[in-house]
Amino acid sequence: LQYNIWPEHNEIKGHHKDERCEHVNSVxxxxxxxxxxxxxxxxxxxxxGFKLLEWTKNEPTTSSNQ
Known part of the structure; x- marks a missing residue:
């Protein structure tokens, strides 16, 4: 995932949308x-500037006692 402040450079043609894109503005x-x-x-x-070297998404855990 590469992000640029110019929106037209962030479009990835022919690829699925990376779900991390939703959070880029917050970062x-x-x-x-x-x-x-x-x-x-x-x-x-x-x-x-900054370079984000690793971005890991933690999935929510569900309890087996429910």
Whole structure:
């Protein structure tokens, strides 16, 4: 899954839609909120990017006692 801030570059022709696409905006917004607050003394970071190396989805567990 590769994501670009320009929506037309995110279309994958001939492939099924990756279910992680639903959550990409939340990941980006979380990164933006963290960097706006700044790591030290609330000094915002600028010109910073991130690379998500692994994304694992945990399936909900169901109890066998139900």
């Amino acid at each position: 980006i917004n979380g990164f933006q909120m963290a960097t706006l607050a700044g790591p030290l003394c609330e000094e915002p970071m600028m010109g910073v």
